[in-house]
Each structure stands twice: as structure tokens, then as C-alpha cells.
Amino acid sequence: MFREFEGFEIRPAEADDAAAISALILSLQPYLTIEPDGSGAEEFLVSLSPDIIRRNLQDEAYRYQLAFDGDVLAGVVAVRDNAHLFSLYVGSPWHGQGVGKRLWESARAGALARGNAGNFTVNSSTxxxxxxxxxxxxxxxPVAEMHGIRFIPMRLEL
Incomplete structure (x- = not known):
């Protein structure tokens, strides 16, 4: 299933996308970790490796979708257990263009279609x-710190 919006295409992720997903998320590391160089966040950063992402992509608990600007990966969204927004990352060149919103709308619609009653959680970066x-x-x-990252637990009830 491919959906297009304003020059972007959204499609489900596949195991072969793991390296590109990892590279996109790791390019955002200074926005995610407490220390700009990532020190103290090694465990978190390892969880973003292609091998771990590939394993998640093959796990039924995770649903990943990707947004492409032409052939370039612009963003990724993943929902775990049909209720937790596990990942929502948009590459810096596409910040503020609605890519994150569209990815979330697509992920939310999929979760609702699979039986989510309208309750979602996320651990948002600051x-x-x-x-x-x-x-x-x-x-x-409140804002929490763990494994070198700072986050805010959040909930959405539709």
C-alpha cells in the first residue's frame, strides 16, 4: 500500500529498509540525547542499529511505515503493540513540512483498523x-532521564 501526499510517498517498511531507517534516526542523535555527542546514551544508540531495527521489522508487535521524498527516506513511524508510538522521526531537511503529522495519521489509522480503541502512548523527546x-x-x-536521553511520557485518548 502506497499513499502519496504533496510529493511524498508513504509505504510499509521492509527488513531491507533497516539500514536506511537507522541512518535517518542516528542523523537526529543531537536532538535525542542529553549530551550532544551521545555520551551516556550508548545503550539507546545501540537500539537504533540496523540489526536491532531489522529484528523489530520482523516482529509482529511492530508496524513501521516510511515517508519518501522521491527516492530519499524523509521519515519513519513505528507503533508497538498497536498502542505505543515507538518511533516517529523526520529528517532535518523535512522538519516543519507536515511529514511527521502524515506519518502519525497513517500509523494511527492502521492501529485503529487493527482494533486500537483510541488510546496511544509515546515517550517524547523534549x-x-x-x-x-x-x-x-x-x-x-514529568520529564524523565534514562540511558542518556531525556523524555516526557505522553498519552493520547481519542
Whole structure:
């Protein structure tokens, strides 16, 4: 299933996409980790390796979708257990262009079609908090720090 919007195409991810997904997310590392160089976040950064992402792509608990600008990967979204927004990353050149919103809308629609009653959670980076609030998520706790990252637990109830 391919869907297009404003020059972008969204499609389900495949195991062969793991390296590109990893590269895109790791390019955003300074937005994600407490220390700009990633120190202290080694465990988190390992979880973004192509091997781990490939394993997730082959696990039925995860649903990944990708947004492409032509042949270039612009963003990725993943929902785990049909309820937790596990990943939503958009490459820096596409920030502010609606790619994250479209990816979320596609992932949300898929989760609802598979039986989600309208309840979602996410651990937002402090950088992305504004986007998640714009999408309707609200904080469920204070800013937390773990494994070299800072995040805000959030929930959306439709």
C-alpha cells in the first residue's frame, strides 16, 4: 500500500529498509540525547542499529511505515503493540513540512483498523514535545532521564 501526499510517498517498511531507517534516526542523535555527542546514551544508540531495527521489522508487535521524498527516506513511524508510538522521526531537511503529522495519521489509522480503541502512548523527546502536543498528546508525568536521553511520557485518548 502506497499513499502519496504533496510529493511524498508513504509505504510499509521492509527488513531491507533497516539500514536506511537507522541512518535517518542516528542523523537526529543531537536532538535525542542529553549530551550532544551521545555520551551516556550508548545503550539507546545501540537500539537504533540496523540489526536491532531489522529484528523489530520482523516482529509482529511492530508496524513501521516510511515517508519518501522521491527516492530519499524523509521519515519513519513505528507503533508497538498497536498502542505505543515507538518511533516517529523526520529528517532535518523535512522538519516543519507536515511529514511527521502524515506519518502519525497513517500509523494511527492502521492501529485503529487493527482494533486500537483510541488510546496511544509515546515517550517524547523534549525537542518533539510541541509536535506531540499539536497532535493531541498530553504529558502524563514529568520529564524523565534514562540511558542518556531525556523524555516526557505522553498519552493520547481519542
Amino acid at each position: 525537542f518533539a514535545e510541541g509536535m506531540y502536543r499539536h497532535l493531541g498528546f498530553t504529558a502524563t508525568g
